[in-house]
Amino acid sequence: MIRYHRLEPRFVQHLPDQLMPGILYVSMEYGTVGHSCCCGCGEEVVTPLTPTDWRITYDGETMSLSPSVGSWSLPCRSHYFIDRSRVIEAGQWTDEQVAAERRRDHLAKQHHYGADCGQMLPTLEPEVKQPDTPGRLTRLWRWFSG
Ligand SMILES: [Zn+2]
Numbered sequence: 302m303i304r305y306h307r308l309e310p311r312f313v314q315h316l317p318d319q320l321m322p323g324i325l326y327v328s329m330e331y332g333t334v335g336h337s338c339c340c341g342c343g344e345e346v347v348t349p350l351t352p353t354d355w356r357i358t359y360d361g362e363t364m365s366l367s368p369s370v371g372s373w374s375l376p377c378r379s380h381y382f383i384d385r386s387r388v389i390e391a392g393q394w395t396d397e398q399v400a401a402e403r404r405r406d407h408l409a410k411q412h413h414y415g416a417d418c419g420q421m422l423p424t425l426e427p428e429v430k431q432p433d434t435p436g437r438l439t440r441l442w443r444w445f446s447g
Pocket of ligand 1: 339343
């Protein structure tokens with residue numbers, strides 16, 4: 302169930318420690334978009350902007366994020382589209398669909414970046430902040446910032 306049906310875009314340098322629900326934070330410096338899960342579960346969903354991951358469209362007022370956000374590693378397994386700042390609930394995926402998307406994503410990254418660095422690349426799945434392990438996100442950001 303979606304509780305937040307609108308996300309207001311906010312451009313920031315760094316994502317804040319606490320993401321406010323209803324805000325779509327965009328860090329151009331880190332090529333990262335973050336928001337609090339629209340189901341209201343409070344989990345932070347971080348989506349990298351790269352040629353093989355997500356992309357944003359900003360029209361000066363509203364923000365669109367594509368493709369959809371599927372938080373398969375969260376208990377809520379939320380899946381929704383963000384279209385012109387509106388949050389549109391999408392259907393749940395089966396485990397098979399999730400596995401197929403992971404394979405497709407891996408191949409797309411191999412194709413784009415070359416086969417050798419496939420292991421280093423983030424997968425097309427939102428990063429979920431683990432309370433006691435900030436290292437994963439830090440590593441991801443370090444990778445992006447070179
Ligand atoms: Zn959620």
